[in-house]
Amino acid sequence: MSESVRLEALEVLDAIDRHGSFAAAAASLYRVPSAISYTINQLETELGIRVFDRTGHRAVLTPAGQLLLTEGRRILIATRELAAAARRQADHWEPELKIALDTTQKPADFYPLIAEFTRAHPAINVRINEEVLAGSWEALVDERVDLAIGVTDPPANAGIHRRQCGRIDFVFCCAPTHPLASAPTPLTEDAIRAHRALVVADTARQFSPRSGNLIDGQARLTVASMRTKIEALERGLGVGYCPTHWVDDALAAGRLIALETMPPATMRETYLLWRRGERGRALQWFIDRLTGDLPD
């Protein structure tokens, strides 16, 4: 009456099924057969149903017993996993680590690191969000992510720890067919302003969107990611600054051309950000790796 199904009973049910009889199950659990009968009886009276059909020599599962067995196994597994997860959590290994990756970073550059982590810690889930400009910072503050990688110009905040983890050079690009491609360089702001800028949308939800490398008064085409921005640049839909490592291939293949600007494209430092006080070991693992040998 207190609890209708006890894990103990599900455990016994599993043992009976796997060993073929009450007696064999009893042996496998280092108990006596009557103890098995007792547990199954208790289960049956509690549920008010028959779990085994005893008309024959050996007891055989009823359909309801079959259901209890198969679904019960799921519950047993979930329970064991919960115990393991709780122990890991107590050991400061998070069950899940959520990472915001700034769109200036190429996700593929991080795959080897992720692969290494998941190999070492198969039970810990890793989730990667791609974020733009203030999006990473906001996600961190809102506790939607635990670590932000590759953020440029993070605001100062006492609750957020930062560490420089690389630098990014930008280059002004457009398609070879774009009118600006044949303009005299270095390009002035006025020359650029006459053409549509390709902008990756800030993923921040609440904070006022920042704009990076942008000239006031310029028409914009806003896209969702760096990858889309570069595709749009290649198709001549606009112009804009891109991280050099994102456009190396396109520049080498002639799908884009680089143009000097005045003032020149600024180099920016990229930061690793995490909430001060968070001491999860998975988080620490990534921080150590990313500031030890810089992936960029």
Added chain:
Amino acid sequence: MSESVRLEALEVLDAIDRHGSFAAAAASLYRVPSAISYTINQLETELGIRVFDRTGHRAVLTPAGQLLLTEGRRILIATRELAAAARRQADHWEPELKIALDTTQKPADFYPLIAEFTRAHPAINVRINEEVLAGSWEALVDERVDLAIGVTDPPANAGIHRRQCGRIDFVFCCAPTHPLASAPTPLTEDAIRAHRALVVADTARQFSPRSGNLIDGQARLTVASMRTKIEALERGLGVGYCPTHWVDDALAAGRLIALETMPPATMRETYLLWRRGERGRALQWFIDRLTGDLPD
């Protein structure tokens, strides 16, 4: 050591969280506070971790304890649902009823019946497959479904129970723009053979496909369902027999025209089929309803 997490402990954890303190939880469980301490201590020693932080006045969950609470609640719910499902199963209410609906039947005709059933038995899942010709029968024999509705010409089989549940009239149809539309009626087999037949593909996987209402030597266009067949007929892609209730609208709207044939279209009886010996109450519910007042 025997079981690392007991449902009892998860229950207590839940009560502590919901009532705010060990003392309040004890009251809600009609036990004494020390019993709560005992259970939590047992959980902690079992897992080898702290579940509550007792530095302050009142005990507060550690991150690991939080994990145990939230995930543990899922397990408690799953366990209660399992108990309920086992009782229903023992009461001969199947956890799920799988129905094969022959393509000669319009699914919409059965929605009210399904709705009535799911309203009366919200916990029982209903799954409907649409099947063609031998497909329903095969799905039944293979135990992929429990009930087949609207099957024509079912083979005799000792293990399969059948009951007539309606009849279907067929009518030979084509688009008004189709060459046959202006041919002299009744159409002879030779006249029909010259034109492509629209055929719904038999969904049987192993048994040799049957063909319904088909003349040998006729070119075919095979489609996946009666709905597709009628759409293809309307677009003049072929000719063929259709159940009258499927094409009423199209005939009335002039999108299809009906043609007499010699020999004339045959009426077929439709059957309800289920495996002999299956006595589930959900199955019986549908059998009773479908043979009580015929939905067709």
Added chain:
DNA sequence: ATAGTCATTCAAAATAATTGAATGATCTTG
């Protein structure tokens, strides 16, 4: 037929859970 296996029952023994009183720590409130 007979020896072996199987599940059950029941009383006894062993184990586990619960209680209640005592304790110290912390919070509330006047």
Added chain:
DNA sequence: CAAGATCATTCAATTATTTTGAATGACTAT
């Protein structure tokens, strides 16, 4: 700031539950 209230823990005693072991009857295989 002191007094009273609330909180969680401990420990020995009590109560409840589980496990055992021996006896029993039912079935199987040889």
